[in-house]
Amino acid sequence: MxxxxxxxxxxxxxxxxxxxxxxDLPPEGFVLELGGVLKQIDVTYEICGEMNADGSxxxxxxxxxxxxxxVAGIRPGEERPDGWWEGMVGPGKGIDTDYYCVxxxxxxxxxxxxxxxxxxxxxxxxxxxSTFPSVTVRDMVDVQYRLLRQLGIKRxxxxxxxxxxxxxxxxxxxxxPDYIGSGVVIAAAAxxxxxxxxxxxxxxxxxxxxPRWKLGNYYGSMRKPKLGLGQARRLAxxxxxxxxxxxxxxxxxxxxxxxxxxxxxxxKARLRFRTTFEVExxxxxxxxxxxxxxxxxxxxxxxxxxxxYDLCEQYGSLEKAxxxxxxxxxxxxxxxxxxxxxxxxxxxxxxxxxxxxPVSYFHLRAPAGHDAFLTHIDELAPVVRAFLxxxxxxxxxxxxxxxxxxxxxxxxVARTVAPGSRLLDxxxxxxxxxxxxxxxxxxxxxxxxxxxxxxxxxxxxxxDVILVTPDGDxxxxxxxxxxxxxxxxxxxxxxxxLQETRRPLRVLEEVLRxxxxxxxxFPNFGYLTTRLKLLFTGRMPVxxxxxxxxxxxxxxxxCTYRDFIDLCRRERIVIRKVHHLTxxxxxxxxIAIGWPNAGAERVIVQIARDKPEPPEQPHExxx
Numbered sequence: 001m002x003x004x005x006x007x008x009x010x011x012x013x014x015x016x017x018x019x020x021x022x023x024d025l026p027p028e029g030f031v032l033e034l035g036g037v038l039k040q041i042d043v044t045y046e047i048c049g050e051m052n053a054d055g056s057x058x059x060x061x062x063x064x065x066x067x068x069x070x071v072a073g074i075r076p077g078e079e080r081p082d083g084w085w086e087g088m089v090g091p092g093k094g095i096d097t098d099y100y101c102v103x104x105x106x107x108x109x110x111x112x113x114x115x116x117x118x119x120x121x122x123x124x125x126x127x128x129x130s131t132f133p134s135v136t137v138r139d140m141v142d143v144q145y146r147l148l149r150q151l152g153i154k155r156x157x158x159x160x161x162x163x164x165x166x167x168x169x170x171x172x173x174x175x176x177p178d179y180i181g182s183g184v185v186i187a188a189a190a191x192x193x194x195x196x197x198x199x200x201x202x203x204x205x206x207x208x209x210x211p212r213w214k215l216g217n218y219y220g221s222m223r224k225p226k227l228g229l230g231q232a233r234r235l236a237x238x239x240x241x242x243x244x245x246x247x248x249x250x251x252x253x254x255x256x257x258x259x260x261x262x263x264x265x266x267x268k269a270r271l272r273f274r275t276t277f278e279v280e281x282x283x284x285x286x287x288x289x290x291x292x293x294x295x296x297x298x299x300x301x302x303x304x305x306x307x308x309y310d311l312c313e314q315y316g317s318l319e320k321a322x323x324x325x326x327x328x329x330x331x332x333x334x335x336x337x338x339x340x341x342x343x344x345x346x347x348x349x350x351x352x353x354x355x356x357x358p359v360s361y362f363h364l365r366a367p368a369g370h371d372a373f374l375t376h377i378d379e380l381a382p383v384v385r386a387f388l389x390x391x392x393x394x395x396x397x398x399x400x401x402x403x404x405x406x407x408x409x410x411x412x413v414a415r416t417v418a419p420g421s422r423l424l425d426x427x428x429x430x431x432x433x434x435x436x437x438x439x440x441x442x443x444x445x446x447x448x449x450x451x452x453x454x455x456x457x458x459x460x461x462x463x464d465v466i467l468v469t470p471d472g473d474x475x476x477x478x479x480x481x482x483x484x485x486x487x488x489x490x491x492x493x494x495x496x497x498l499q500e501t502r503r504p505l506r507v508l509e510e511v512l513r514x515x516x517x518x519x520x521x522f523p524n525f526g527y528l529t530t531r532l533k534l535l536f537t538g539r540m541p542v543x544x545x546x547x548x549x550x551x552x553x554x555x556x557x558x559c560t561y562r563d564f565i566d567l568c569r570r571e572r573i574v575i576r577k578v579h580h581l582t583x584x585x586x587x588x589x590x591i592a593i594g595w596p597n598a599g600a601e602r603v604i605v606q607i608a609r610d611k612p613e614p615p616e617q618p619h620e621x622x623x
Contacts, residue, residue: 036133044113094381427497
């Protein structure tokens with residue numbers, strides 16, 4: 001879906017009716033991964049949007065730990081939309097239901113209509129309770145697959161999920177590679193880290209040590225294990241927010257005292273130590289809401305399934321796990337997320353790139369924490385929209401016009417790139433050069449960018465993109481390059497980018513690790529007109545080649561052609577070819593007489609890490 005040329009105004013989906021379907025199971029029932037059997041499975045699901053005639057516009061959304069099928073729209077009998085992903089799904093939104101039909105079902109072992117511990121056991125006529133068998137992520141995804149096939153859906157455009165939903169997407173991609181067209185994994189990981197496991201373990205312990213839990217057989221009682229479930233929710237909710245978001249929301253602010261101090265000692269002992277801090281009130285509020293809508297046994301089963309999910313343990317390594325993946329993948333991490341860390345997302349990206357799988361990675365600045373994928377989606381929704389394929393007739397954007405020198409540079413770069421080669425464009429901007437090289441040389445291109453809007457446009461053009469949003473954690477271009485394995489590409493292009501990086505030499509080293517050759521284009525600050533402007537005015541020049549004032553320029557390392565050649569010689573970087581570009585008659589004359597450092601406005605240099613036979617080293621006089 002084009003993220004820029006078609007941006008309808010978001011609208012409401014209206015009332016969405018939940019539906020329940022009983023799966024057609026074999027005579028032996030549904031055999032679970034850990035050996036249990038369910039003889040009967042009901043699945044409750046919701047559909048947003050209209051399925052087209054051939055069913056080719058279906059997107060399945062996997063909900064997170066305590067979510068449900070109500071992803072968007074208005075519940076029957078209510079007046080306002082309250083879907084858990086209301087900002088993402090709907091007409092004109094990130095997942096645009098004017099074009100896509102979205103299906104979301106309640107997961108196996110849940111408590112919102114799909115078979116779970118609170119469901120009736122057909123053998124006893126009573127709730128399963130403690131007899132409900134243990135389930136895994138694989139079981140959950142298999143139930144989703146059976147649902148979709150029973151609905152007559154032959155293939156999915158995409159499977160999308162955040163948090164635990166993203167782990168389900170990974171399972172879809174690895175085990176049903178031919179059934180999905182693409183996968184979107186948001187704020188998730190291939191397994192939980194030790195810290196996340198610890199929070200889940202304590203949460204489950206709070207439930208199982210609640211006397212009202214009764215080993216899971218509490219459904220006939222009026223006294224449910226609400227205390228333990230509420231404590232589990234308080235603990236989990238801390239992990240959904242970042243330290244900075246909690247500081248912004250609450251800090252050490254207090255609410256109005258709920259009791260007079262003179263009466264304090266009349267209360268039960270456990271109430272004496274409650275505080276008036278706003279953060280305590282907030283956690284209590286979240287707990288009260290949760291215990292009224294969720295089942296303690298479901299929480300136990302689902303968190304245990306999430307904890308046990310580990311692709312490395314199951315397959316031996318991420319690379320082996322991802323070998324079967326065929327669908328293009330979009331992986332999104334959030335800067336403030338310490339539950340599913342960006343480093344865990346980067347591990348998955350690196351594994352996919354090692355296997356030459358199509359993958360895009362967007363690291364978004366989201367200081368609110370893990371829950372930002374639900375609550376702060378202004379940046380996320382356009383990224384998902386750009387990644388999804390077009391449904392229906394595509395309106396192609398108008399061809400961009402470029403100046404004569406840029407057109408010449410594009411042609412020279414194209415002649416240097418081998419047809420059909422794998423190409424990385426560092427500082428890809430809006431993907432214009434990647435598109436040019438694809439059309440001229442049929443290259444397979446990937447972009448690296450730090451500007452979100454530009455990266456989205458490149459993604460929308462159909463190219464894989466790595467976006468590393470600046471967040472103060474080091475040179476961003478190096479962080480992006482560090483994700484890419486050795487020799488992943490045939491050529492790296494840096495078009496007007498090198499002088500904008502923080503550590504150019506380090507970038508050159510990384511570039512020649514990733515590919516055997518690179519094509520570097522940069523403005524030559526030794527150009528005679530630039531020198532004269534500085535000589536006679538004493539000010540940094542501003543012209544069509546250097547359009548920014550000194551205080552507002554992206555060029556942070558101003559180098560001349562001679563500087564670059566000297567650097568390559570000192571670092572033993574081989575120079576294969578050099579092209580000097582200028583639009584002025586004086587510049588052409590200076591280049592012709594061997595003074596390119598004075599005559600070239602822009603320079604294109606092809607470099608390599610291995611010395612070619614014979615080398616083409618420049619021997620011009622460096623004016």
